[in-house]
Amino acid sequence: MITPRFPVLFLLTASYLLIFSACDKAFFAADSAEEAVVTEDCPSLTSHLFEMSAAQKDRNTLLLQYFTPAEIADLKTNTCLTKEPVESGEGATERASGLKGRFWTPGAVIRVRFLNGSAALQQKVFACAEEWENYADVHFSKVTSGNSDVRILFGEEGHWSYIGTDNSSIDACEETMNLELTDQTSGTEVRRVALHEFGHVLGMRHEHQQPLASIPWNTSAVYTYYAQQDWTRTEVDQQVLNKNTAESSQYTNFDAASIMEYPVSASLTTNGYSIGWNTQLSATDKSFIGLMYSTRRVRVRHAAAGYGSNISFYVAGIYHTLKPGESLSVPVLSTANTLAIWEQPTGTWVWDDAYSPVYGKNYKIVRVGSTNDLTLAVE
Ligand SMILES: [Zn+2]
Incomplete structure (x- = not known):
């Protein structure tokens, strides 16, 4: 039966x-x-x-x-839905596709207001926000009235959150995060969910959708699995299968241990690959968020004249991609930085060269001669 x-x-x-x-x-x-x-x-x-x-x-x-x-x-x-503000017009698609540009300013105070829930449940959740403070230079401030950046509802609609500074653009009368948690939910589960959702608040997206993820999905099984919660194929594509574009993202190598990674059942993959339940911040979660909220940065600009393609580079363990003309302030280490550049001379990304940028200077990536040879130069 x-x-x-x-x-x-x-x-x-x-x-x-x-x-x-x-x-x-x-x-x-x-x-x-x-x-x-x-x-x-x-x-x-x-x-x-x-x-x-x-x-x-x-x-x-x-x-x-x-x-x-x-x-x-x-x-x-x-499952956890990440939400995008309802926008229209040019830029909406770009903004919806990745986390680049959605991190708060280092040192930011993010005001959190609970809309319901017992004091005990609120405290369990807020403690998870505070755990992120150990690694990211931000401060979560609990408020009970007035303006707020994050508004949490303990509701009946699954877990979801807006990403990073998108929270600030949500109508003040609407929640920005929904947690389907109650006083009866186990402490482990509250912690797992809350750490994940506050990762979104800090600007993180789902790890299985980052550009370097290579989960061997059995797509028909994935569609069937998520159909039980009435996700259409389009929604499954958006929330599970599609990868974020490099140009919209800032990311490390794929981290299967990330709190931002869904569990993946072997039944959802073609070769038995699976990922278990991640209930803690991974080492990479901690180092990544620490760097993304660091003020120790250099600015790098795509200044390669006549080179109309994006340029990807890697420094301090994080990949960044610049569109032509774009500049980006990126975190670096205090010493011994290596910045590697990738380029696409024939449509395939190839490693170009490595450089040693130092904190305190800004840089541009230029093209040498008439070839596609890209070089890092001081601004
Ligand atoms: Zn999520």
Whole structure:
């Protein structure tokens, strides 16, 4: 017998309130009380709680061809939506595609206001924001009235957050982060989710979508898996499969241990590759955010006349990409920096050369002669 487990899975998604009518919301209240039981023992969910439509039964059958009940149950906690401000006009697409330019100014005070939730739950979540302060030069300030940058709602729509300084452009009457956490949620789970969402607040995006990620997705399995929470193929592409462009991102080598990485089930990949549950800030999370909030920077400018392509370079463990004419202030180490440049003379990225920039100077990347040979020079 196939045990219906869709009710809980649907309930815990952003789409739920759009899908179900008011009478279904009454069901939500009844089911919430059983959440812990269902999480730990999925088959215990009984069919009388929910009348599945024929389409939903078909989808459930399809899911069980790919995934174990435990894997299906995991979905409720392993997804997080990143939100983009609603914008229109030129620049909206560019702004929506990556994290470059969305970090707060080093030393920024970010005001956090909780819209609901018990004092104990608020404190557990806020402690996770404060944990990031150990590595990033920012200060989270808890406010209970007045203006705020981050507004947290403990709601029923999954976990999501806006990214970095995008939070500041959200209407002051709207939440900027939703956490589907309660006083009954385990401390480990609260911490995992809150560390992840505050990573978004600081400007981080999902690690599985960074330009160097190479997860061997089984795309049909991925579409099927996320269809259970009513994500369309387009939404799955946006939230899971598509990679951020290099020019919109600043990123390290792929870090499977990052708090910003979803767990990846072997059932979702073509060769058994998997990633477990990350519940702590990784070493790279700490070093990356430390550098991105450092004031020890050099400015690098794309000044290669006649070279119309982007230029990627790597310094202090972080990759950056410049569009023609663009300049970027990037973090460097106090000593012994190596800056490597990549170029695309024939359409393929190739390593060009390495240089030793020093803090206190600014640089430009220029083209030497009539070839595509790129060189770092002092401004
Ligand atoms: Zn996320």
